[in-house]
Structure formats: C-alpha cells, structure tokens
Amino acid sequence: MADDAPGPIRMRGAGYYSEHTTGAKLAIDAAIPLVLAALQRMDLAASATPFGIADYGAADGGTSIALHHTLLAALRARTERAITLTYTDLPHNDFSALFRLLHGLLPGRAALGLADVPGLFTFASGTSFHRQIFPDGTISLGFSATAMHWLSRLPAMLAEHVHAVGAEGGDLAAFRAQAAADWETILLARAHELSVGGRLVFANFCTDANGHYLGWTGGQNMHATFAKHWRGLRDAGAITGEEMRRATFPQFYRTVAEFRAPFDDPGSPVSRAGLRLEECFTRVTKCPYAERFAAGQPGAEFARTYVPTLRSWSETVFSSALDQGRPEAERQDIVDRFYAAYEADVAAAPEGHGMDYVHCFMVIAKDPTAGV
Amino acid sequence: MADDAPGPIRMRGAGYYSEHTTGAKLAIDAAIPLVLAALQRMDLAASATPFGIADYGAADGGTSIALHHTLLAALRARTERAITLTYTDLPHNDFSALFRLLHGLLPGRAALGLADVPGLFTFASGTSFHRQIFPDGTISLGFSATAMHWLSRLPAMLAEHVHAVGAEGGDLAAFRAQAAADWETILLARAHELSVGGRLVFANFCTDANGHYLGWTGGQNMHATFAKHWRGLRDAGAITGEEMRRATFPQFYRTVAEFRAPFDDPGSPVSRAGLRLEECFTRVTKCPYAERFAAGQPGAEFARTYVPTLRSWSETVFSSALDQGRPEAERQDIVDRFYAAYEADVAAAPEGHGMDYVHCFMVIAKDPTAGV
Numbered sequence: 001m002a003d004d005a006p007g008p009i010r011m012r013g014a015g016y017y018s019e020h021t022t023g024a025k026l027a028i029d030a031a032i033p034l035v036l037a038a039l040q041r042m043d044l045a046a047s048a049t050p051f052g053i054a055d056y057g058a059a060d061g062g063t064s065i066a067l068h069h070t071l072l073a074a075l076r077a078r079t080e081r082a083i084t085l086t087y088t089d090l091p092h093n094d095f096s097a098l099f100r101l102l103h104g105l106l107p108g109r110a111a112l113g114l115a116d117v118p119g120l121f122t123f124a125s126g127t128s129f130h131r132q133i134f135p136d137g138t139i140s141l142g143f144s145a146t147a148m149h150w151l152s153r154l155p156a157m158l159a160e161h162v163h164a165v166g167a168e169g170g171d172l173a174a175f176r177a178q179a180a181a182d183w184e185t186i187l188l189a190r191a192h193e194l195s196v197g198g199r200l201v202f203a204n205f206c207t208d209a210n211g212h213y214l215g216w217t218g219g220q221n222m223h224a225t226f227a228k229h230w231r232g233l234r235d236a237g238a239i240t241g242e243e244m245r246r247a248t249f250p251q252f253y254r255t256v257a258e259f260r261a262p263f264d265d266p267g268s269p270v271s272r273a274g275l276r277l278e279e280c281f282t283r284v285t286k287c288p289y290a291e292r293f294a295a296g297q298p299g300a301e302f303a304r305t306y307v308p309t310l311r312s313w314s315e316t317v318f319s320s321a322l323d324q325g326r327p328e329a330e331r332q333d334i335v336d337r338f339y340a341a342y343e344a345d346v347a348a349a350p351e352g353h354g355m356d357y358v359h360c361f362m363v364i365a366k367d368p369t370a371g372v
Numbered sequence: 373m374a375d376d377a378p379g380p381i382r383m384r385g386a387g388y389y390s391e392h393t394t395g396a397k398l399a400i401d402a403a404i405p406l407v408l409a410a411l412q413r414m415d416l417a418a419s420a421t422p423f424g425i426a427d428y429g430a431a432d433g434g435t436s437i438a439l440h441h442t443l444l445a446a447l448r449a450r451t452e453r454a455i456t457l458t459y460t461d462l463p464h465n466d467f468s469a470l471f472r473l474l475h476g477l478l479p480g481r482a483a484l485g486l487a488d489v490p491g492l493f494t495f496a497s498g499t500s501f502h503r504q505i506f507p508d509g510t511i512s513l514g515f516s517a518t519a520m521h522w523l524s525r526l527p528a529m530l531a532e533h534v535h536a537v538g539a540e541g542g543d544l545a546a547f548r549a550q551a552a553a554d555w556e557t558i559l560l561a562r563a564h565e566l567s568v569g570g571r572l573v574f575a576n577f578c579t580d581a582n583g584h585y586l587g588w589t590g591g592q593n594m595h596a597t598f599a600k601h602w603r604g605l606r607d608a609g610a611i612t613g614e615e616m617r618r619a620t621f622p623q624f625y626r627t628v629a630e631f632r633a634p635f636d637d638p639g640s641p642v643s644r645a646g647l648r649l650e651e652c653f654t655r656v657t658k659c660p661y662a663e664r665f666a667a668g669q670p671g672a673e674f675a676r677t678y679v680p681t682l683r684s685w686s687e688t689v690f691s692s693a694l695d696q697g698r699p700e701a702e703r704q705d706i707v708d709r710f711y712a713a714y715e716a717d718v719a720a721a722p723e724g725h726g727m728d729y730v731h732c733f734m735v736i737a738k739d740p741t742a743g744v
Contacts, residue, residue: 049421050507082507086495091471099463099498121507123458123495126471135422135454135493 023309025063027285027357028145031203032067034279035143036074038199038363042140044075047195050082050121051075052139054193056129057147058087060097064145065112071141072117083120088133091126098124128152130185134193142190142200146359149205149251151175152182157245162230162317163223164252165213179252184262184270187364191273194366199278205253206360208282213253217284219352222310229341230318238334239322247321249314256282259360279363290354299350307343310355315339395681397435399657399729400517403575404439406651407515408446410571410735414512416447419567422454422493423447424511426565428501429519430459432469436517437484443513444489455492460505463498470496500524502557506565514562514572518731521577521623523547524554529617534602534689535595536624537585551624556634556642559736563645566738571650577625578732580654585625589656591724594682601713602690610706611694619693621686628654631732651735662726671722679715682727687711 044051053071055064068085075083087098100106102122104113114120127133129144130152155178156171158164164175190200207213215222234244262270263277289309293302318338322331346353416423425443427436440457447455459470472478474494476485486492499505501516502524527550528543530536536547562572579585587594606616634642635649661681665674690710694703718725 050510084507091475091477092468093471095467095471095496096464096498099465099467103463103498105463119507121497121505122499123497124467125493125495126468126475127494133493135456135491138422 022288023285023355023357024146025066026288027203027283027359028064028067030283030285030359031143031145031201031361032070034361034363035067035071035141035201038141038201038278038365039071039074039078041365042199043197044079044081047081049138050084051079051141052134052195053083053085054134054139054142055085055087056133056142056144057150058089058098060094061087061101062112064143065101065114067143068114069112072114072120076118080119083117084123085114085120086123086125086134088125088127088129090128093126095124095126129189130182132189132192136192137195139190139193140195140198142194142198143202144200145203146205146357148183148186148202149253151178151250151252152185153178154248154250156248158248159241159245160231161223161227162247163226163249165207165216165221165223166227175252176258179254180258180261183254183258184268187262187270187275188273190364191270191275191366194275196274196366198366200275200362200364202362202364203359204259204362205251206259206282206358207253207255208284208358208360209256212284212356213358215355217354217356217358219354222353222355225342225345225353226310226314229338229345232341233334233338238337243321243323247318249317253358254360256280256360259362263364274367276365276367277362278365280360282358282360285357285359287354287356290356293350293354300347302350302353303343303346306346306353306355307339310342311339394660395657395727395729396518397438398660399575399655399731400436400439402655402657402731403515403517403573403733404442406733406735407439407443407513407573410513410573410650410737411443411446411450413737414571415569416451416453419453421510422456423451423513424506424567425455425457426506426511426514427457427459428505428514428516429522430461430470432466433459433473434484436515437473437486439515440486441484444486444492448490452491455489456495457486457492458495458497458506460497460499460501462500465498467496467498501561502554504561504564508564509567511562511565512567512570514566514570515574516572517575518577518729520555520558520574521625523550523622523624524557525550526620526622528620530620531613531617532603533595533599534619535598535621537579537588537593537595538599547624548630551626552630552633555626555630556640559634559642559647560645562736563642563647563738566647568646568738570738572647572734572736574734574736575731576631576734577623578631578654578730579625579627580656580730580732581628584656584728585730587727589726589728589730591726594725594727597714597717597725598682598686601710601717604713605706605710610709615693615695619690621689625730626732628652628732631734635736646739648737648739649734650737652732654730654732657729657731659726659728662728665722665726672719674722674725675715675718678718678725678727679711682714683711 058064101112102114104110104115114122125133155174158167158171167175205214230247233239260280262268289302289306319331319335322334430436473484474486476482476487486494497505527546530539530543539547577586602619605611632652634640637643661674661678691703691707694706
C-alpha cells in the first residue's frame with residue numbers, strides 16, 4: 001500500500017469534511033435515481049450470499065448517508081438477504097467519525113445512523129481503490145462519488161500552477177497518461193469485485209463538453225486563484241520555488257471520452273473483464289455558497305463561508321508542500337496567509353467566484369456472459 | 373448501538389495501547405498454538421466463499437498482528453481461497469492507526485503490514501461484539517483476546533471500590549448477572565456468524581481456580597491500589613462521592629465455571645445454537661515490567677515504566693468519572709495526581725506490584741450437525 005498512497009491527500013477529520021462540502025452532498029443526491037434504477041434492473045434473488053454494497057472513497061460518510069438510507073429502504077422492500085455496506089478510504093481517513101455516524105453517535109446527527117436497518121452489517125476498508133479491496137464476486141452494488149480524480153501517484157510537479165488543469169506540454173501528457181492507467185486499474189479491480197449482474201454507479205469529477213470542471217464554469221477559475229496566491233507567496237519570498245512545485249494536486253479531471261474509452265473499445269481489458277457502460281452523462285451542480293451570494297448575501301460573508309469549503313479538501317496539499325524543516329507555527333502561518341489572501345480576493349470582488357461541481361455520472365454493469 | 377455502548381471505555385489512540393501493553397501481546401502469542409491446532413481440524417476446501425477471520429475487540433491491532441501473520445502463513449500453505457480479516461472494536465477506537473499498521477504505514481513498524489499477503493482483504497467494523505457483527509455463516513475463524521471482560525452496560529456503581537473484584541452483596545450479584553447475560557449474548561451472536569465447522573479461539577481475562585485475576589496473583593492487588601488512591605482523592609476532598617462512584621469499570625472477570633456454563637448445559641441456547649467447547653484452561657502471563665524489577669531494575673524505574681501500562685487502559689474510566697463541569701485542566705490535574713500517587717506508591721515499596729495477566733483460553737467449534 002505504502003507505494004501507491006499519494007502523500008498529501010489526507011482530509012481534515014471529525015465530520016469537518018462533510019459539514020463543509022454541501023455541494024458534494026447535492027451531487028451525490030443527484031445520483032440517487034440512478035442507484036434506484038440500477039437496483040430495479042438487478043435480480044436480487046439470484047444469490048443466497050449477502051448483498052454487498054461498497055462506497056469507494058467515502059471519507060467520513062456524511063455526504064452519501066442519505067443515498068444509503070434510500071438505497072437500503074429500497075433493498076429491504078424487495079429482499080430479506082443480509083446486506084453488507086463497506087465504506088472505503090485511505091488509511092489516514094477518520095474512520096472513527098464514520099463509525100460514529102453509522103452508529104448514531106454523532107451529536108445532533110443520531111437520526112442518520114444505520115444501526116436499526118434489519119440485517120445490515122457495516123464495515124470499513126483502509127485499502128486504496130487503486131487496488132482490489134474485496135474478494136472476487138462479493139460486491140453487488142458499488143458506489144463512488146467525488147473520489148476517483150485522486151491519482152495513485154503524482155506524475156509531475158508544476159512550476160507555475162497547482163493543478164493539472166493548468167499543466168501544459170509534457171507535464172499535461174504525464175497527468176493524462178497517469179489518469180488513463182489509473183482508470184483502467186480502478187475498473188479492472190472493480191470487475192473482479194463485482195458479482196455477475198452487479199452494478200457500479202459513479203459520480204466522478206470531470207471536464208465536460210464545455211471544458212468546464214470543478215471551480216471553473218465560466219467565472220473565476222478556482223484552481224487559477226489557488227495558483228495565483230501560492231505563486232504570490234513564492235514571489236514575495238515566503239515560500240521557495242521547490243515548495244511552489246510540491247504544491248501540485250495528484251488529481252486529474254478526465255473528459256467523458258477518457259471515461260468512456262475502455263468501454264468503447266470491445267477489445268480493451270475492461271471490456272474483456274465484462275464491464276459494460278449503461279449510462280454516461282455530465283451534470284453541473286451549482287455552488288451553494290455562490291448561490292447564496294447571488295441571492296443577496298454580502299460579499300464578505302460569502303467569502304467567509306465559501307473559502308472554508310475549499311480549505312477542507314485542499315489544505316493538506318499546501319501544508320505538506322512546505323519544507324518540514326520549518327517550525328510548525330511558521331507552516332501554519334503560511335497556510336493561514338494563503339487562505340486569508342484567497343478570502344480577501346473573494347471579498348473584494350466576489351462576482352464570478354464559486355465552486356460549481358462538474359460531475360460525470362456513469363452506470364456500469366457486469367455482463368452475465370462475462371468470463372470473470 | 374448507542375444504547376449498548378458503555379460510556380467510559382475508549383482507549384488512547386495512535387498505537388499507544390499496544391506499545392504499552394507488552395503483556396497483552398505475550399498472552400496473545402500464547403494463543404498461537406491453539407489457533408494453528410484449530411486450523412488443522414478444519415476442512416478448508418469445504419467452501420468456495422472467502423475464509424473469514426474476525427478479530428473481536430482488536431483495538432489498534434498491534435497486540436495480535438504476530439498471531440495473524442502466523443495464521444495467514446498457515447492458511448496460505450493449505451488453500452488459495454480468498455481470505456478476509458476483519459478487526460472489530462467500538463466506534464471510538466483508533467481505526468486509522470489499525471489501517472496504518474495493516475498497510476505498513478506506521479513508522480518503524482512497516483514490516484508488520486499485511487498488504488503483501490496474496491488474496492487477503494482487510495476490513496474493520498465499529499460494531500460492538502455484544503451484537504451480531506457479520507452476516508450468518510460468514511466467519512470461519514473468530515479470535516478475541518483481552519476484550520470480553522467489558523460489559524455491555526455498567527450494572528452497579530461502587531461506593532468504595534472501582535472494580536467488580538471489590539464488589540459485595542447486591543452489587544456483586546448485579547455484576548455477575550450482567551456478565552452471564554452478556555456472555556450468552558456474545559456467544560449467540562458468534563453462533564450466527566460462524567460457518568459450520570468454524571472455530572472460535574478466545575483468550576479472555578478471568579478469575580482462575582486460585583481466585584487470581586488481572587493484577588492480583590498474590591502480591592499487591594492492582595484494583596485495590598486503584599481504589600485506595602481514588603478513595604484518597606475523595607477523602608482529601610479533591611473529588612466528590614459521586615465521582616468516586618462513577619469511577620467503576622464496566623468489567624467482570626468471569627470464572628471458568630461461568631465461562632463453561634452455557635456449554636456444560638446441553639439444553640442452553642448456546643448449545644442448541646451448535647457451539648461446542650473443545651478446550652478450556654487458564655494461564656498466568658507474568659507481568660514483564662515486574663519481571664524486569666525482579667531481575668534487578670531499580671524500583672523507581674520500574675514504577676516509571678509500569679504505571680503507564682495501567683494508565684493506557686484505565687485512564688478514561690477515571691477521567692470520565694469526573695464532573696464535566698470541572699475545567700479540562702483541573703480534570704487533567706486530578707488524573708495526573710492519581711497516577712502520580714500510584715507511581716509513588718510503587719516506587720516506595722515496589723515489591724509485589726505488577727500486573728500479571730490471568731486468561732481463560734477457550735476453543736469453541738460450531739457443530740456440523742447444528743441447526744443454525
């Protein structure tokens with residue numbers, strides 16, 4: 001595992017992530033009809049073994065818990081089979097927050113617990129989705145949202161930007177190749193895990209037909225703003241060029257063509273493993289913070305609520321890019337200055353800022369005639 | 373879950389537990405031959421489904437990792453079946469430390485990781501072992517060490533002691549009844565989870581034929597020493613009578629007769645569920661700290677290394693007994709004074725102090741002729 005776990009991709013723990021990522025939950029809620037429709041197409045009586053559900057890259061579980069409540073109710077209406085629900089994420093994830101949610105122990109969120117669902121058994125895995133997580137044929141329904149843009153390794157460090165959306169030339173090619181290789185690895189691992197007739201429902205960050213992606217749908221570009229303020233710290237001498245380069249997200253927002261490629265080629269390893277694409281479309285989920293500003297919220301207040309949602313998932317990329325020889329307080333100060341500059345930027349000219357989510361929704365089936 | 377999770381039984385996280393509980397690991401190592409012998413008696417080819425291993429109440433996984441390495445090697449020598457290994461504990465457990473151990477990410481302990489075992493899939497559950505954790509028939513080998521003395525609820529608060537070993541009259545009867553009820557519940561849940569022919573290997577704290585138990589094998593009584601110093605704080609006015617009472621461990625060290633009772637009665641629910649006792653014996657594991665003192669270590673140094681091992685599992689019982697209206701620093705100070713008094717006690721007269729482990733080892737089989 002150690003070799004394929006990218007360094008700086010921990011999330012802040014204890015429910016911080018899902019509380020500050022309202023938009024992520026809205027996007028997941030949009031996947032509920034896809035999950036229910038996929039379930040309708042499945043033969044639930046086909047096996048005496050448990051119905052295995054996986055939630056890949058689930059963080060603290062908060063953004064998908066409503067989906068699972070709906071899914072479990074639909075399942076229980078049709079079958080008395082035992083159900084397993086396994087949440088996966090990297091080892092550093094806050095699994096205790098996840099289990100406290102599942103067991104109704106989070107203050108104020110006890111009703112979200114799943115302990116009263118009859119015949120349901122919940123688990124966690126600390127294995128990366130870049131590897132096989134479950135034994136062959138033990139997953140009936142795999143779900144994943146807003147997770148698979150994380151690459152298994154960082155293929156290039158960018159000198160003037162912080163994200164592959166700003167990469168060019170050889171750097172961009174390296175990111176693109178890594179994303180393609182990872183996508184095939186991810187799908188082949190899932191092909192092993194999935195039972196025949198099982199389904200995968202994914203809502204992954206993407207680049208859509210308009211060239212839009214997370215944080216850029218025509219207004220201010222979020223990643224360009226990150227890059228501007230990180231470069232600003234470098235140009236002011238607060239961080240080194242090496243610290244500039246190290247702050248590169250190990251992420252890639254695949255295009256629809258890139259997501260489709262393994263399915264469109266009947267001879268690809270993924271097609272030969274029996275996976276078939278049933279649905280594929282993109283969708284923009286508007287930034288709830290920007291919508292509040294558009295509805296009349298003062299710009300300073302928008303900035304004060306919006307920037308923490310960026311910080312929730314981006315902070316460790318910047319803080320771990322800093323030389324670990326710097327005292328902890330100094331590193332904290334640099335990161336605080338960075339987000340303060342971003343917030344001041346938004347407060348001064350809020351128009352166009354926002355983090356619209358751009359997702360590619362996919363439903364994938366394991367063909368009953370497949371050999372695996 | 374919330375209803376049956378006892379309050380004050382969190383462990384300190386991030387590897388602290390297993391690093392400071394050398395004795396617990398020694399006791400678990402003594403169970404390795406039992407596990408290997410149980411495996412020898414099992415028909416591994418009997419099923420195409422994964423071979424399911426459970427480690428019930430595993431904390432951060434550190435004390436049993438050597439056992440699992442040995443078990444997995446023995447299994448892999450005999451079968452290519454997929455193996456699942458699921459660690460269970462309460463939701464507040466440090467599951468991230470567990471997964472970092474399993475994936476070889478703990479500094480200095482990378483070699484203990486299990487990621488290289490072919491066909492092994494590791495998981496965690498945050499469900500109490502007082503409930504069914506796995507679907508029916510999905511566990512082949514269940515292991516548990518030093519865990520099932522934790523009761524599902526605190527049946528009585530003791531006015532003059534901190535542990536059931538010092539309870540009398542109605543209080544003692546209440547603890548005894550709770551322990552019997554919990555033991556039946558624990559075994560019936562395991563009877564459901566276990567596959568036919570599967571085995572359970574337990575190493576539980578007990579009261580042995582000499583009346584000995586954890587921390588009392590004829591010398592200084594650890595629990596009496598806890599009680600003396602907690603009463604001392606009360607008598608000095610540092611804590612209230614209510615805080616004295618609330619510091620009661622939700623634990624019971626069952627006797628061999630109590631452990632055997634459900635098996636010795638062929639009409640008991642446990643026997644009718646198909647569980648059969650194959651082996652049952654007690655064993656004392658000497659306190660490694662006291663042994664170092666016996667070998668010539670100065671008393672003050674013994675006290676300084678020994679008391680932290682007590683603190684690792686007992687601290688939250690005392691700290692959460694304190695009125696939460698007290699400032700955090702004051703609560704910390706009281707608990708620090710408590711362990712400092714214990715340490716001074718040991719340093720002044722080290723002879724006889726020590727925490728020998730007294731375990732009841734049991735091997736239990738699910739009868740192939742059982743109905744469940």
